[in-house]
Ligand SMILES: Cc1cc2nc3c(=O)[nH]c(=O)nc-3n(C[C@H](O)[C@H](O)[C@H](O)COP(=O)(O)OP(=O)(O)OC[C@H]3O[C@@H](n4cnc5c(N)ncnc54)[C@H](O)[C@@H]3O)c2cc1C
């Protein structure tokens with residue numbers, strides 16, 4: 001049976017959802033309020049991240065070329081749109097997937113928000129990323145700008161104000177202490193946009209030569225495959241650092257000799273291998289699926 005699904009919203013979530021459905025043999029109608037697909041990947045991500053944005057556009061193009069996906073750009077779905085969800089159901093779609101992003105404008109609800117020169121970040125982001133009609137809207141901005149909040153959007157807007165509008169001063173206002181900023185530290189050795197550097201949060205500075213990967217970097221996220229990938233990316237960040245830094249020479253032999261002396265109870269690779277053999281033999285002798293010494297002392301005793 002032919003299955004038909006309407007996906008509403010062609011941002012990254014909708015586009016990749018459409019791909020998964022199409023590859024499973026489903027016929028997809030992909031509706032998008034904006035003419036161009038991409039959502040915030042097109043109109044949110046800072047405009048000078050050309051490489052990233054072009055890479056995403058290419059991926060989106062490839063996905064939308066799938067014969068099972070029909071794209072309906074410039075069609076808003078909703079009570080005020082060309083079609084409602086009920087219309088789509090009545091038309092016979094088997095399922096609807098809503099991926100319209102986080103819409104709406106969240107104001108602070110404080111006095112003065114409607115004064116001249118007070119803007120919402122979303123409108124400015126749309127303006128500099130050239131989303132009609134915001135692209136043509138005029139935003140009067142002076143020489144000194146205050147931004148309320150300190151997330152990644154604040155960084156994007158501060159970047160635009162300083163590097164493109166050349167304002168004199170930008171002040172970010174946080175309601176808690178400075179360590180509570182929400183923005184991601186800018187990585188010096190990014191791997192796929194991720195920072196692997198250890199940070200001294202109160203002063204927002206990387207700790208030189210110290211990196212984190214896996215669950216140490218992002219607690220309790222993903223399975224072994226994710227940890228493997230993260231570990232490999234962390235290693236790439238370390239390699240980039242090693243390439244970039246002027247490092248003093250080191251003598252590995254001397255270094256490891258000192259370590260062996262200062263850790264007299266360390267177990268080397270041979271010792272570990274011997275333990276595995278002993279435990280395997282004990283398991284076989286006792287007809288057990290596995291045998292493990294219950295304490296460090298017991299293991300160290302075996303290795304003496
Ligand atoms: C300013 C800003 C900068 C960002 N920068 C980065 C970055 O550098 N790197 C990064 O990885 N992430 C970044 N992000 C986050 C990233 O953009 C989002 O994680 C991602 O775009 C969310 O995807 P989405 O598909 O859920 O929603 P969206 O991208 O918001 O897509 C929603 C889509 O739904 C459509 N739509 C909305 N309403 C309707 C409707 N009623 N009918 C039909 N269509 C509708 C919209 O036109 C849009 O195309 C940034 C976000 C912001 C706000």
Ligand SMILES: NC(=O)c1ccc[n+]([C@@H]2O[C@H](COP(=O)([O-])OP(=O)(O)OC[C@H]3O[C@@H](n4cnc5c(N)ncnc54)[C@H](OP(=O)(O)O)[C@@H]3O)[C@@H](O)[C@H]2O)c1
Nearest residue numbers: 108148149150151152153154156174175176180181182183
């Ligand atoms: N380069 C990138 O990858 C990039 C760029 C832009 C956006 N994004 C993503 O897009 C998402 C949205 O980013 P965002 O910066 O808008 O949100 P955010 O990360 O949640 O930051 C919002 C900031 O506003 C403050 N705030 C919220 N309500 C406030 C109020 N009533 N009064 C005073 N301060 C208030 C918050 O303070 P509190 O901490 O006190 O709540 C916080 O500092 C995030 O996931 C972000 O990572 C990513």
